Amino acid sequence: xxxxxxxxxxxxxxxxxxFRKNGHEFIDWIADYxxxxxxxTVLPNIEPGKIRSKLPLEPPQxxxxxxxxxxxxxxxxxxxxxxxxxxxxMAYFNSTSSGPGILAExxxxxxxxxxxxxxxxxxxxxxxxxxLNWLKKMLGFPDNFWGIIYDTASxxxxxxxxxxxxxxxxxxxxxxxxxxxxxxxxxRLYASEHAHSSIDKGIITLGIGLSGIRKIPIDDKFRxxxxxxxKAISEDRKNGWLPFCVxxxxxxxxxxxxxxxxxxxxxxxxxxxxxxxxxxYGGIAAVIPKMKYIFEGIEFADSIxxxxxxxxxxxxxxxxxxxxxPEILKRAxxxxxxxxxxxxDSKVTNYMDYGLQLGRRFRSLKLWFIIRYFGVEGIQNRIxxxxxxxxxxxxxxxxxxxxxxxxxTPFSVVCFRAHPKNINDEDELNALNxxxxxxxxxxxxxxxxxxxxxxxxxxxxxISGLRTQEEHVKQAWELISNV
Ligand SMILES: *Cc1c(COP(=O)(O)O)cnc(C)c1O
Numbered sequence: 001x002x003x004x005x006x007x008x009x010x011x012x013x014x015x016x017x018x019f020r021k022n023g024h025e026f027i028d029w030i031a032d033y034x035x036x037x038x039x040x041t042v043l044p045n046i047e048p049g050k051i052r053s054k055l056p057l058e059p060p061q062x063x064x065x066x067x068x069x070x071x072x073x074x075x076x077x078x079x080x081x082x083x084x085x086x087x088x089x090m091a092y093f094n095s096t097s098s099g100p101g102i103l104a105e106x107x108x109x110x111x112x113x114x115x116x117x118x119x120x121x122x123x124x125x126x127x128x129x130x131x132l133n134w135l136k137k138m139l140g141f142p143d144n145f146w147g148i149i150y151d152t153a154s155x156x157x158x159x160x161x162x163x164x165x166x167x168x169x170x171x172x173x174x175x176x177x178x179x180x181x182x183x184x185x186x187x188r189l190y191a192s193e194h195a196h197s198s199i200d201k202g203i204i205t206l207g208i209g210l211s212g213i214r215k216i217p218i219d220d221k222f223r224x225x226x227x228x229x230x231k232a233i234s235e236d237r238k239n240g241w242l243p244f245c246v247x248x249x250x251x252x253x254x255x256x257x258x259x260x261x262x263x264x265x266x267x268x269x270x271x272x273x274x275x276x277x278x279x280x281y282g283g284i285a286a287v288i289p290k291m292k293y294i295f296e297g298i299e300f301a302d303s304i305x306x307x308x309x310x311x312x313x314x315x316x317x318x319x320x321x322x323x324x325x326p327e328i329l330k331r332a333x334x335x336x337x338x339x340x341x342x343x344x345d346s347k348v349t350n351y352m353d354y355g356l357q358l359g360r361r362f363r364s365l366k367l368w369f370i371i372r373y374f375g376v377e378g379i380q381n382r383i384x385x386x387x388x389x390x391x392x393x394x395x396x397x398x399x400x401x402x403x404x405x406x407x408x409t410p411f412s413v414v415c416f417r418a419h420p421k422n423i424n425d426e427d428e429l430n431a432l433n434x435x436x437x438x439x440x441x442x443x444x445x446x447x448x449x450x451x452x453x454x455x456x457x458x459x460x461x462x463i464s465g466l467r468t469q470e471e472h473v474k475q476a477w478e479l480i481s482n483v
Pocket of ligand 1: 093151152153154196249252278279280281307319
């Protein structure tokens with residue numbers, strides 16, 4: 001049988017020689033892609049359903065050649081790609097990939113280990129412990145925080161809420177659940193009006209229900225008002241609610257505002273509530289000494305989430321979760337099935353015990369590659385440059401008579417809108433800015449996103465791409481101010 005026959009009978013993997021040849025070609029393709037990335041428009045110009053219509057409804061019965069598959073990848077898939085790595089991608093919190101991250105992902109896929117237990121790949125568990133300790137030091141978290149990697153911040157925060165609930169041990173949620181129990185009070189979690197929607201999703205998933213989340217008002221800089229938090233907790237206790245958790249956000253999604261962690265933490269300490277700090281995007285900035293202030297009071301937190309896949313050049317996904325109470329997290333999730341017991345259990349970390357999923361990708365490998373390749377200084381320099389560029393952009397907005405800044409700029413996101421002197425009707429301004437954003441994005445030269453602040457439509461520019469340089473931000477401003 002030659003190699004071809006083996007493929008057709010389906011009893012073997014792609015022959016190694018073929019893998020080698022394709023692998024070299026793919027790396028060349030990726031290198032060229034990065035070299036020429038600016039020849040693409042950031043957003044594809046495509047109608048919904050268009051990609052699907054070009055793909056067959058039935059799967060192929062016989063295997064196809066890699067040439068045929070790759071040719072369709074270029075012809076059908078690439079035209080429907082939004083280029084997150086493009087230097088003019090300045091929407092949402094843009095997350096970009098990096099060379100060391102991509103290469104590590106490739107190795108991780110090749111090894112295909114499952115890091116559920118220490119035994120199922122000792123290096124994966126121990127590298128996760130070491131890299132998370134590195135990141136903890138880089139961001140200035142206290143030593144007593146213990147780390148685990150989940151896929152996304154949404155999942156990290158859900159685990160935080162589950163641990164906060166498990167902390168109410170005497171209510172036996174683990175054994176008895178939440179439904180049909182008249183003897184338990186209704187649980188309440190607190191977060192600012194600007195907290196991320198993943199907190200709401202976590203509350204829904206855990207059976208607490210949306211009525212179990214109380215949104216605390218914000219001040220004129222979009223930060224949680226801590227005395228409003230105190231007031232809400234006291235009022236709820238009086239009315240029979242059981243407060244159990246507070247989520248403070250460091251870098252909110254709309255404006256990147258920073259909740260006062262220390263003040264909130266002091267309230268949590270006094271009220272005996274779990275404090276979770278959602279710093280998915282903003283947290284990475286603390287790698288720079290002058291930004292360490294964002295975590296002032298972090299010693300009051302029970303858990304924190306930061307996403308290297310947002311602002312540390314890590315291919316999606318990788319979310320770092322830290323807690324000072326890993327034993328409570330473990331109590332919430334470990335079961336100890338007989339077939340998963342190993343003789344090393346008393347000496348090692350089995351990460352499957354600290355979360356929902358059993359199977360775990362080898363994510364720490366890319367974190368290790370990235371931190372080593374760029375070094376702490378390399379990461380600091382890149383983050384500092386993004387902060388500088390955002391500040392510069394904010395200055396241009398401030399000094400233009402027909403634009404206004406709509407929120408402070410603690411990180412690298414600037415919230416602004418066009419406000420020509422002769423227009424003062426809010427509806428008219430909203431319509432004008434929605435149209436402006438639409439035209440910018442349609443140009444294909446720049447991708448920005450929008451939000452609403454107190455009913456006002458606001459445009460956001462996020463400068464955190466690895467390939468975004470001063471010239472790109474200047475061109476962006478040219479385009480915005482001349483549409
Ligand atoms: C982006 C973001 C999230 C969600 O992150 P995922 O990793 O996509 O789930 C949660 N909270 C904040 C503050 C964010 O910026």
